[in-house]
Amino acid sequence: MEYPFAEKSVKFGDLTIVVRAQWHRWPNSEPPGGTTEISVTLMRDGINARIVRTAPFRKTDWPLRGLEHEIPRYAEVEAQRAVNVFLHWLGLALTDDMWGLFMELDDAYRFRPIEGLREPTVLDFLSGLRDAGRIAELLFVAFTHLLCVVHALRFSSNAEIDATTMRVRLGEWLLAFAQERDKRFADFTPKEVNANA
Amino acid sequence: MRVQERKVIRMDKLTLTVEGVWMTTWKDGMERGEEIRVRAIVRWAGQKAWSVSYIADEGTLSPYAGGELARQYGAAMADRHARQFLRWLGLCFKDDASALFNSLDSAYLFNPEYRQRPGAVDTCWRLARVGVIASTLAITFNQLRAAVCKSFVFEAANYKRYAPLGIFAIVGECLRNFANAGGKELDLAAAFVELAEQRLKEKEVGADGISVR
Numbered sequence: 140m141e142y143p144f145a146e147k148s149v150k151f152g153d154l155t156i157v158v159r160a161q162w163h164r165w166p167n168s169e170p171p172g173g174t175t176e177i178s179v180t181l182m183r184d185g186i187n188a189r190i191v192r193t194a195p196f197r198k199t200d201w202p203l204r205g206l207e208h209e210i211p212r213y214a215e216v217e218a219q220r221a222v223n224v225f226l227h228w229l230g231l232a233l234t235d236d237m238w239g240l241f242m243e244l245d246d247a248y249r250f251r252p253i254e255g256l257r258e259p260t261v262l263d264f265l266s267g268l269r270d271a272g273r274i275a276e277l278l279f280v281a282f283t284h285l286l287c288v289v290h291a292l293r294f295s296s297n298a299e300i301d302a303t304t305m306r307v308r309l310g311e312w313l314l315a316f317a318q319e320r321d322k323r324f325a326d327f328t329p330k331e332v333n334a335n336a
Numbered sequence: 337m338r339v340q341e342r343k344v345i346r347m348d349k350l351t352l353t354v355e356g357v358w359m360t361t362w363k364d365g366m367e368r369g370e371e372i373r374v375r376a377i378v379r380w381a382g383q384k385a386w387s388v389s390y391i392a393d394e395g396t397l398s399p400y401a402g403g404e405l406a407r408q409y410g411a412a413m414a415d416r417h418a419r420q421f422l423r424w425l426g427l428c429f430k431d432d433a434s435a436l437f438n439s440l441d442s443a444y445l446f447n448p449e450y451r452q453r454p455g456a457v458d459t460c461w462r463l464a465r466v467g468v469i470a471s472t473l474a475i476t477f478n479q480l481r482a483a484v485c486k487s488f489v490f491e492a493a494n495y496k497r498y499a500p501l502g503i504f505a506i507v508g509e510c511l512r513n514f515a516n517a518g519g520k521e522l523d524l525a526a527a528f529v530e531l532a533e534q535r536l537k538e539k540e541v542g543a544d545g546i547s548v549r
Contacts, residue, residue: 232456235456240459244463261436264436265428265470265473265474265477269470269471270467272468272470272471275467276460279460
C-alpha cells in the first residue's frame with residue numbers, strides 16, 4: 140500500500156527545489172515498522188535535466204505496535220514532519236548555524252558519543268553516523284546549488300546586497316517556511332533582483 | 337597512474353582484503369587531480385567475492401605528478417589509508433565509539449565544535465564523506481565479527497579460556513598491531529591465539545604477585 144507523501148517546493152531565482160517525503164512500510168513487518176524516505180529534486184528553468192537525491196530520513200521500529208488503524212495518519216504526519224525538518228536544516232545551513240545543525244542532526248541520529256550520558260555501541264554509532272551522512276549529502280547538494288544561484292543573482296543583477304546577506308536572508312525565510320504547515324510553495328527570489336531584472 | 341596497496345586478513349572461512357588505491361583523475365584530456373579510494377573485498381570460502389568502498393581523499397594533483405616519485409607517493413598514500421581503515425576496524429572491535437568518533441573527526445574534521453567559523457559547505461561535505469566511511473566500516477566489521485564468531489574461538493573450550501580476556505578486544509588489538517606493523521598479510525586466528533596466550537601468561541604471572549612489564 141502506498142501512503143500519502145508530503146511535498147514542499149522552494150523557488151529561488153531560476154532554481155526550484157522540491158522536497159518530498161514518504162513513509163514506506165517494511166514488507167511483512169510485524170509489528171508494523173517502516174522508513175521515511177526523503178528526496179530532493181533540483182530543477183533549473185529552461186533545463187530539462189534534473190538532479191534527484193534520495194536518503195532514508197528516519198526508521199519507525201516499534202511505536203506502531205497494535206495501532207494498525209493509525210498507520211495512514213502516522214505516515215502522513217511523519218512525511219510532513221520530514222519535509223519540514225529537512226527545510227529547517229537547510230535553513231540552518233544557509234544561516235551558517237553549523238553548531239545548531241550539527242546538534243539537531245545529532246539529536247536525530249545520535250551519533251555523538253557523550254561520556255557518561257550517551258555511550259552507544261560501535262554499531263549504533265556507525266549506523267547513526269551513516270544516516271546523518273546520507274542526509275548531509277542531500278543538504279550539501281541543495282545548499283551548493285542555492286549558493287550558486289545566490290552568486291549568479293548577485294552578479295547578473297544590480298542588487299545592492301552582498302551574497303552573504305542574501306544567503307542568510309534566504310536561510311531565515313526557509314526557517315520560517317519550514318514552520319508553516321499549509322503553505323506548500325514559496326518563491327524566495329529577492330524582490331530587488333526581480334525588479335532590477 | 338594507479339597504485340594499489342593490499343592488506344589481506346584471513347579468519348576461518350573469510351578472507352578480507354583491504355585495498356588502498358591511489359589514482360590520478362583526468363579531465364579534458366589532462367591529468368588534473370588525485371583520488372584515494374579504500375575498498376574492502378569480502379570473500380567467504382566457496383562464495384563470490386563482493387566489495388564496499390569509499391573515497392578517502394581527493395584533491396588537486398600533487399607536485400610529484402608524472403615521475404617515479406608519484407608512484408612512491410601514491411603507494412605511501414594508499415598504504416596509509418588502508419592502514420588507517422584497519423585501525424578504525426580495530427577500534428570497532430574494541431567497541432570504543434568515543435575513540436572512533438575522535439579519530440574520524442581528526443581525519444575529516446566534521447565536528448564543528450572547537451572550530452572557528454566552520455562553513456556549511458565544508459561541514460555537510462565532510463559529514464557526508466564520513467557517513468560513507470561509517471557505512472563501509474559497519475559492513476566490514478559485521479562480516480569479520482561473523483567470521484570470528486564462526487571460528488574455533490567460539491568453540492566451548494576455547495570460549496571458556498579466552499572470554500575473560502575480552503575476545504573482540506583482542507581481535508581489535510591484533511588488527512591495530514597489524515596496521516601499525518605495516519604487514520601485507522595477517523592470519524588473524526594465529527595472531528589471536530598468540531596474543532591471547534601471551535595475555536593469559538601475563539595474567540597467571542600477575543596472579544602470583546610478580547609484576548610483569
